[in-house]
Amino acid sequence: MGEKSGQKRSYILECSRRVFAEKGFRNVTMQDIVAASNISRGGLYLHFTRVEDIFSAVLNSEESRDGESTDSLPEEATASDILALFMKEQKKEILKKKNSLTIAIYEYYFHLNYKKIKIPPKENLIKQQFETGILILENLIRDGISAGEFYCEDPRGMAGNIMYTLEGLKVAARTLGISEAAVDKELFYIMQGLIME
């Protein structure tokens, strides 16, 4: 029973995710979600009353989906290997058009911004992801330094810088437009800055 209800909820989120990926956040209406999930207007309201709640729930259900396509690495992978893989994933994310929530996420946060809604940090998964990203990179850089692969005087600073640069690329790709070559160039520049000559 609780089971069934949970299933439906998941089903709605699954359908909604597609809608958000396709139309962003601000363009999505309750009706869009009704249409996408083939349920009744009232039926949807049984589970969610606002688009923003649905989006928030979608974000919270993303965790599990996240590692989806990561190529697995061999045991003896070097820091450079891992960094290269990370950059490859980031590139994919930056350029991904289909099935990406990126714009929707930005729009969602702008929306919260204007509605003056604050998400408690503990529930703010995007922020957590960002900060986790910094930590992972920092550790990776330190590992690379220890292994004599990387050179970096301020691993923490470098990690932050990389994450903000990636954020900049992500948003620029959705606004100014950015070619694959340009992304490659930027990512290459970052890696160059780390690798010992």
Place this chain on the structure above:
Amino acid sequence: MGEKSGQKRSYILECSRRVFAEKGFRNVTMQDIVAASNISRGGLYLHFTRVEDIFSAVLNSEESRDGESTDSLPEEATASDILALFMKEQKKEILKKKNSLTIAIYEYYFHLNYKKIKIPPKENLIKQQFETGILILENLIRDGISAGEFYCEDPRGMAGNIMYTLEGLKVAARTLGISEAAVDKELFYIMQGLIME
């Protein structure tokens, strides 16, 4: 006549700018602009038929406003001085809440994105600004290198990297939220990377 019409148009843009700065792009309706400019509904439609046209026109009229608050520099300013000033302006821009079009611009581009509207590069002032920013930085870096103030192996790459990082900071400030101290840290990191020890 053309004169009069032009005046009214400018007046509308001036009023609209305030509205966009306050409410972003997506939250603004024709009615908001009518209300802000004390103009008649029909009157507005004589000049513009869509909110996006108005926003586009606001962007195109921004050029003149841009250098507004730049502190002037002495003749003999060093590259470091200029870079420091640039960073100070960027910091202001990143953290500015009032009277900033930043969110509106992102929303506008997302909107174009979903409407599949492409702006010809020549008319895309924001993109041009971004690219101009890269050029200016590149030149500045080269000047600094020549003067023995900076060290950098790839001025062009560095300039791009800085611009994307700033973009990342700007969008993060409007989504994840970012403290002044964190901005300082990031900007300091960038400068550190340039200045010779």
Place this chain on the structure above:
Amino acid sequence: MGEKSGQKRSYILECSRRVFAEKGFRNVTMQDIVAASNISRGGLYLHFTRVEDIFSAVLNSEESRDGESTDSLPEEATASDILALFMKEQKKEILKKKNSLTIAIYEYYFHLNYKKIKIPPKENLIKQQFETGILILENLIRDGISAGEFYCEDPRGMAGNIMYTLEGLKVAARTLGISEAAVDKELFYIMQGLIME
């Protein structure tokens, strides 16, 4: 212009009045009023945003309509004549089914009651009408006493008593149902209490 707008407003109120008379207050939707006045949904909202506002406006526009059907009296009418006429009018009002706002008024006040909305006494026309009714009756009774037609020790008390009795008859007619004969009996009883034997 202000003229035109006022005309439309009056027109809406006129149509609404019919609707309220037919369906009461609680059963009336904005759509009913739209339908009754052959204007557009949005057009109605230009003038009124809630059914209760429309009803309130209808009440406030009733004043002028009020004396509509009063039979005129000869100059030399006695207090008894006037009282008889008053009672005749009251009887009509009590039994009137078509075109009466009585139930709507009760429903409206109940509605305000539950919404905890208080009408400032000065704007509460129904209350004023009631109190005016008491004053008029009191004066009439005093006149009748002076003329030796009536006998009454407490004209003010009698006037209040009559008004509440009439109110009771009015509401009973819409709830319990009441025959014309029963109304006659009650009104006759009141008059008997005044007229000297």
Place this chain on the structure above:
Amino acid sequence: MGEKSGQKRSYILECSRRVFAEKGFRNVTMQDIVAASNISRGGLYLHFTRVEDIFSAVLNSEESRDGESTDSLPEEATASDILALFMKEQKKEILKKKNSLTIAIYEYYFHLNYKKIKIPPKENLIKQQFETGILILENLIRDGISAGEFYCEDPRGMAGNIMYTLEGLKVAARTLGISEAAVDKELFYIMQGLIME
């Protein structure tokens, strides 16, 4: 089984009564009753299919509750004593805000009125109560007259007049609003009219 079912029915009515007392008749939805009785939606529908049916059943179950708070009278009570007590009860009823079905009853009858539903007199308990009230008062007045306490030429007429006045006070208290002092004045006026000077 019939027993069990009856219990549940009574339980629903008990809960519903509270809801009607609090929200009137028109504001009550099936959902309100479901919520108030911790019963399932479907479960409620097994017993009642409309709010009006529930309200009707509540009214019919009120009989037993009615005499609830009547102060008991000594054996040798005079007609005046009884009348005074009656008036005291009426005053309480007129002014009672909490736990009163008064408005709900009016709304219910208005509702029937508009739905053109007629209750057969035999089942119309409110009407019967009203008529019983008249009879009781009439007898009381006659008793008072016999005992030399009251003076009244038309006990039947007086009884009806009193009941309608009380009805008027009751409805006025819920619409125009009425102070305790004003109620006292009216009730006093009625008693004055009976008691021999």
Place this chain on the structure above:
DNA sequence: AATGAATGAGCCTTCATTCAT
């Protein structure tokens, strides 16, 4: 009998857009 998820009709409200003046 009992449950409560699901349905869909009905109402409310806001806007972009038009058009007579």
Place this chain on the structure above:
DNA sequence: TATGAATGAAGGCTCATTCAT
């Protein structure tokens, strides 16, 4: 040109009522 009243489509929300379990 300018005005602003009017239109109607689009979206939001709530409830009575049904129905599979």
